[in-house]
Amino acid sequence: MGSALETLCGQAYGAKQYHMLGVHTQRAMLTLLALSIPLATIWYHSSTILIALGQDHEISTEAGVFNRWMIPSLFAYGLLQCQNRFLQTQNNVIPMLISSGFTALLHVLVCWINVLLLAIYVRFSQAFVKTWTGFSKESFHDILSFIKLAVPSAIMICLNTCWMVYMISVGLGGAISTRVSNELGAGSPYGARLALRVMIIVALSEGTIIAITTILVRNVWGKLYSKEEEVIRYVAKMMLLLALSDFLDGFQCVLSGAARGCGWQNLCSFINLGAYYLVGIPSAVLFAFVFHFGGKGLWMGIICGLSVQVVALVIVNLRADWKKEANKAVRGAQRGGSVIVEEEEEL
Numbered sequence: 001m002g003s004a005l006e007t008l009c010g011q012a013y014g015a016k017q018y019h020m021l022g023v024h025t026q027r028a029m030l031t032l033l034a035l036s037i038p039l040a041t042i043w044y045h046s047s048t049i050l051i052a053l054g055q056d057h058e059i060s061t062e063a064g065v066f067n068r069w070m071i072p073s074l075f076a077y078g079l080l081q082c083q084n085r086f087l088q089t090q091n092n093v094i095p096m097l098i099s100s101g102f103t104a105l106l107h108v109l110v111c112w113i114n115v116l117l118l119a120i121y122v123r124f125s126q127a128f129v130k131t132w133t134g135f136s137k138e139s140f141h142d143i144l145s146f147i148k149l150a151v152p153s154a155i156m157i158c159l160n161t162c163w164m165v166y167m168i169s170v171g172l173g174g175a176i177s178t179r180v181s182n183e184l185g186a187g188s189p190y191g192a193r194l195a196l197r198v199m200i201i202v203a204l205s206e207g208t209i210i211a212i213t214t215i216l217v218r219n220v221w222g223k224l225y226s227k228e229e230e231v232i233r234y235v236a237k238m239m240l241l242l243a244l245s246d247f248l249d250g251f252q253c254v255l256s257g258a259a260r261g262c263g264w265q266n267l268c269s270f271i272n273l274g275a276y277y278l279v280g281i282p283s284a285v286l287f288a289f290v291f292h293f294g295g296k297g298l299w300m301g302i303i304c305g306l307s308v309q310v311v312a313l314v315i316v317n318l319r320a321d322w323k324k325e326a327n328k329a330v331r332g333a334q335r336g337g338s339v340i341v342e343e344e345e346e347l
Contacts, residue, residue: 001035002028002081006174007263008332009089010181014188015333025086032078040074043067089178165210169250172203173257180261184329189322196258196317203254207247214243234295241299248306255313262325263332264316271312280305 005028012020042049047064051057087096122128176199183191222235259268284301287293293300 002085003260005085006177006260007181010178010261011185011329012333013089014182014185015330017333025082028082029079036075036078040071043071165246169253173253176254177257177261180258184326185333187326187330189326193322199254203251207250211243211247214239245303248310252310275309276305279308
């Protein structure tokens with residue numbers, strides 16, 4: 001929900017209604033904090049809810065304990081999203097980078113505290129008298145056998161690259177959202193359209209490079225996970241689908257960013273719901289369980305949903321009247337964003 005600030009703050013900044021950025025951000029903070037209360041209530045009772053839905057009792061109980069401890073972070077996360085959008089729409093991302101780095105450093109300190117506390121517990125607890133007898137010279141022997149098992153294990157974790165690749169597109173989507181909203185708020189339709197065209201070229205280039213790389217390494221990628229020839233061949237087939245999926249997903253991410261900059265969230269939410277729930281999921285079930293494509297069928301369903309989403313977003317962007325969007329953004333910024341919402345609902 002904090003992404004609404006990409007539209008409101010971005011257009012207000014472009015229109016030089018600078019005081020409204022603070023107003024919009026404060027309004028978003030209050031809204032997200034208020035919504036966090038019912039969410040926290042659901043999290044607090046999640047074990048009861050899961051059990052009532054027929055889930056495993058033990059797993060549901062542990063999930064409920066985990067969710068309860070996560071409740072304090074829920075409120076902080078909502079405020080953080082508002083702060084990030086407030087800075088992002090003003091093209092001021094360095095403080096976010098620095099604060100994230102500082103937080104990471106604090107995490108290092110907390111990790112070492114965690115290590116020391118557990119080390120003290122292991123050292124003085126009677127439960128580990130037989131299993132921890134102090135440091136031994138034997139630990140220096142046969143390190144190679146450990147490395148042979150540890151390295152493939154690490155690679156299995158690090159090579160989950162789908163999300164890593166997607167984060168590039170997320171960054172591009174955030175950048176185009178800011179540029180489009182700023183240009184529209186400044187009453188510059190041609191600037192917004194130019195920014196979108198440039199970002200489309202960037203997204204297509206990045207997606208093509210990722211897709212080609214994925215295809216080129218498909219026959220060796222499986223060897224990083226297994227020595228079984230059957231697994232290696234199956235991974236190679238899946239990589240072809242992954243290449244297409246990454247390309248489409250990256251492209252839609254940029255188009256969605258432009259849509260957020262224009263304030264088309266309502267329209268895009270219907271597109272996303274229709275693409276995945278009316279096309280993606282039924283297609284996945286059809287390919288996987290009716291035509292018996294198995295895991296490939298599930299991914300083919302995702303690709304069908306992505307294809308519909310991309311086509312719909314392309315049509316929306318092609319049909320956009322950028323002069324009208326710029327006028328709407330200027331009026332909306334001058335009136336505190338109300339016109340943006342009202343006219344977007346009429347699309």
